[in-house]
Amino acid sequence: MISPAAAHRNLLLFVLPALAVYLVFAVLPLATSIVMSFFQTSGVSGDVFVGLANYERLFTHPTISARFWNALLNNMQYFAIHLIVEVPMGLLLAALLTSGKLARSEGIYRTLLFIPATLSVVIVGFVWRLIINPLWGLVGFPLLGTESTALTTISLMSVWQYFGIPMVFLYSALLAVPNELVEAANIDGAGGWTTFWKIKFPLIAPQFGLIAILTYIWTFNGFDLVFALNGSAPGPNYSTDILGTYFYRTFFGSSGQLADLDLGAAVATIIFLTVLLVTAAYFRLIQRRLKSYSV
Amino acid sequence: MEHVIVHALLIVFVLLAIGPVLIVIVNSLKTTPAIFGGPFDLPTAKTFSLEGYKRVLTRGNFIVNYRNSLVVTVTTIGLTVVLSTLAAFALVEYRIRLASLLGGLFVLGIMLPIRLGTIPLIQMMLAWKLIDTLAALILVYTAMSIPIAVTLMVTYFRTVPTDLKEAARMDGASELRTFWIVVPLVRPGLAAVAALTMLPVWNDLWFPLILAPSRQNQTVTLGVQQFVGQFMNDYPALLAALTLGAVPLVLLFTLFSRQFISGLSKGYSK
Numbered sequence: 001m002i003s004p005a006a007a008h009r010n011l012l013l014f015v016l017p018a019l020a021v022y023l024v025f026a027v028l029p030l031a032t033s034i035v036m037s038f039f040q041t042s043g044v045s046g047d048v049f050v051g052l053a054n055y056e057r058l059f060t061h062p063t064i065s066a067r068f069w070n071a072l073l074n075n076m077q078y079f080a081i082h083l084i085v086e087v088p089m090g091l092l093l094a095a096l097l098t099s100g101k102l103a104r105s106e107g108i109y110r111t112l113l114f115i116p117a118t119l120s121v122v123i124v125g126f127v128w129r130l131i132i133n134p135l136w137g138l139v140g141f142p143l144l145g146t147e148s149t150a151l152t153t154i155s156l157m158s159v160w161q162y163f164g165i166p167m168v169f170l171y172s173a174l175l176a177v178p179n180e181l182v183e184a185a186n187i188d189g190a191g192g193w194t195t196f197w198k199i200k201f202p203l204i205a206p207q208f209g210l211i212a213i214l215t216y217i218w219t220f221n222g223f224d225l226v227f228a229l230n231g232s233a234p235g236p237n238y239s240t241d242i243l244g245t246y247f248y249r250t251f252f253g254s255s256g257q258l259a260d261l262d263l264g265a266a267v268a269t270i271i272f273l274t275v276l277l278v279t280a281a282y283f284r285l286i287q288r289r290l291k292s293y294s295v
Numbered sequence: 296m297e298h299v300i301v302h303a304l305l306i307v308f309v310l311l312a313i314g315p316v317l318i319v320i321v322n323s324l325k326t327t328p329a330i331f332g333g334p335f336d337l338p339t340a341k342t343f344s345l346e347g348y349k350r351v352l353t354r355g356n357f358i359v360n361y362r363n364s365l366v367v368t369v370t371t372i373g374l375t376v377v378l379s380t381l382a383a384f385a386l387v388e389y390r391i392r393l394a395s396l397l398g399g400l401f402v403l404g405i406m407l408p409i410r411l412g413t414i415p416l417i418q419m420m421l422a423w424k425l426i427d428t429l430a431a432l433i434l435v436y437t438a439m440s441i442p443i444a445v446t447l448m449v450t451y452f453r454t455v456p457t458d459l460k461e462a463a464r465m466d467g468a469s470e471l472r473t474f475w476i477v478v479p480l481v482r483p484g485l486a487a488v489a490a491l492t493m494l495p496v497w498n499d500l501w502f503p504l505i506l507a508p509s510r511q512n513q514t515v516t517l518g519v520q521q522f523v524g525q526f527m528n529d530y531p532a533l534l535a536a537l538t539l540g541a542v543p544l545v546l547l548f549t550l551f552s553r554q555f556i557s558g559l560s561k562g563y564s565k
Contacts, residue, residue, distance in 0.1 A: 002389070004391065007389040007390075007391050008389075008391065008393065010385060010388075010389055010470050011385045011386075011388075011389040011391065011393060011394055011397075013385075014381045014382060014384060014385030014470075014474075015381070015382040015385050015386065015397055017378045017381065017382070018378035018379055018381065018382035018401075018441050018445060019382065019397065019400075021374075021378060021434065021437050021438050021441060022401070022404060022438050022441045022442065024438070025409075025416070025434050025435050025437070025438035025439075026404060026407055026409045026412065026435075026438040026439060026441075026442075027404070027407070028412075028415070028419075029409070029412025029413070029414075029415040029416045029419065030407060030408075030409065030411055030412035030415075031412075032412065032415035033411060033412050033413075033414055033415050036414065036415065092304075093305070093308060096301050096304055096305055097305075099297075099301050101297055101298045101301045101302075102301065102302070102305075105302075107552075107553075109305050109309060110552070110556070111548075111549055111552045112309045112312060112313055113305075113308060113309060113312050114548070114552065114555075114556070115312055115313055115316065115545055115548070115549075116312050116313075116315075116316070117494075118494055118498075118541075118544050118545055118548040119316070119498070119541050119544075119545070120497070120498035120500070120515075120516045120519070120540060120541070120544075121498070121500060122500065122516055122519045122520045122523065122537070122540065123316075123319070123519070123537050123540060123541050126319075126523055126533070126537055127315040127316065127318070127319055127537075128315065130318070130319075131315060131318070160311075160312075160315075164312075165559070168556050168559055168560060169559070169560055169563070169564065171556075171560075172556070172557075172560035172564070173560075173564070192297065207564065210563065210564060214563060217406055217408070220408075221408045221410060221411075223410070223500075223501060224499075224500045224501065227500065228500065228520060244410075247411070251413070251414055261414050264414055265414055268411035268412070268413070268414070269411075271408065271411055272408060272411050275406070275408060276406070279406055
């Protein structure tokens with residue numbers, strides 16, 4: 001047996017390399033960013049503690065706050081579209097893959113359906129811009145160039161890329177449903193449809209909570225696709241500006257906007273809190289309850 | 296009958312998923328007039344052309360981009376696999392309070408949006424003279440990959456029977472030696488970590504843009520993004536660039552899709 005002292009020493013020796021890299025290059029920058037948001041660092045007199053002044057600007061300054069609220073609302077819409085389209089699509093595909101009617105082709109379908117998720121957004125953006133390009137004639141309407149359709153169009157491109165993720169989660173959950181339950185239902189005369197909704201679906205229900213929260217985290221960290229399509233100048237009249245692109249513009253600056261590191265740090269902190277609070281609330285309130293009902 | 300419906304529906308979705316990719320690949324093999332004349336036609340003897348590929352490889356910065364992406368991705372995978380395997384072994388092995396605390400800290404990191412620490416990261420890389428180097432990317436990507444990798448490896452190490460480790464210790468093996476004895480048993484986990492680390496690193500646009508944007512340090516993803524901006528009228532070259540940027544990862548994913556998918560569902564649904 002190992003003594004407690006030796007256990008501590010061994011644990012630290014084994015964990016330290018991973019922990020050091022993770023703390024220095026992930027945790028520390030984030031923490032520093034939060035601290036920075038309470039300072040003014042660009043002045044001549046060095047760093048000055050300004051309390052919530054950066055946040056006050058973010059929330060109340062006429063143009064800065066207007067852009068911020070706009071980005072936040074757009075981001076919510078971006079998330080909602082993912083949730084409404086991507087999850088049912090993933091469920092349908094997972095149900096089809098595990099319907100027991102595919103035999104050896106199951107793996108092939110699964111792999112092919114996941115391919116879009118392996119592409120970089122640069123390719124996704126370009127491919128879809130090409131397909132909806134009026135020049136190539138599939139759509140005779142500038143979907144990305146119109147304020148009312150741009151955000152939905154980008155959201156759907158992203159859904160096209162990532163529907164494989166909820167599919168895989170639900171697929172794995174469906175595979176884990178005990179066979180005896182399904183067989184028992186079949187013996188009782190339940191068909192594929194009834195078995196799915198009455199037996200399998202309730203058992204995989206907790207997965208939906210997890211998928212929703214992961215989708216939330218990923219969409220609120222979104223940036224790449226919008227940037228790949230539009231650069232940091234976001235869509236007609238800021239219609240595709242989400243928090244990620246807003247953050248990028250704030251700290252890098254863009255035409256008509258000066259770079260502002262402290263304000264950028266405040267934006268980063270707000271995005272972080274938006275993600276953290278919702279995730280924490282979700283795990284405290286919902287996931288635990290869901291878990292206790294599942295097998 | 297039901298079989299037919301299931302297959303038909305899946306085929307429709309497969310076409311929806313890979314159709315756009317095939318359009319890019321097919322058109323990258325055609326001449327410019329053929330691309331615009333019949334975007335959905337297959338290349339014929341008359342319209343087949345590799346000019347696009349030739350131009351990308353000679354005019355662009357492609358070989359350098361590829362080498363950079365390869366160096367960054369492979370090194371990140373190597374570091375992530377080694378560091379997270381060591382850590383996960385210990386977290387499972389030494390059942391003390393500190394272990395569950397550290398384990399929790401890593402789980403938390405799965406949700407940590409590391410991108411939001413970009414401003415301090417730039418300052419840090421500047422101070423350490425790492426800005427605009429591949430090392431900066433490798434360090435950040437390793438930090439980004441570690442939380443999910445550790446969490447995933449913990450679930451694999453939990454499946455290793457205790458007897459084996461106890462037997463090794465009885466024989467007087469050191470802890471590191473014991474670690475080496477059990478590593479082969481978690482090989483599927485290593486493959487899952489590698490597969491899961493590969494995609495987000497190869498495809499990332501944010502950190503190459505910010506930490507290593509200069510020509511000699513550009514990765515494929517950033518290179519293709521700039522190529523799209525620069526050569527907007529040279530469609531064959533553009534499509535060739537996009538194809539070359541995607542193909543290696545799609546191939547690797549196809550090879551490792553089983554590991555990837557089991558890793559994804561094991562790592563997150565804990």
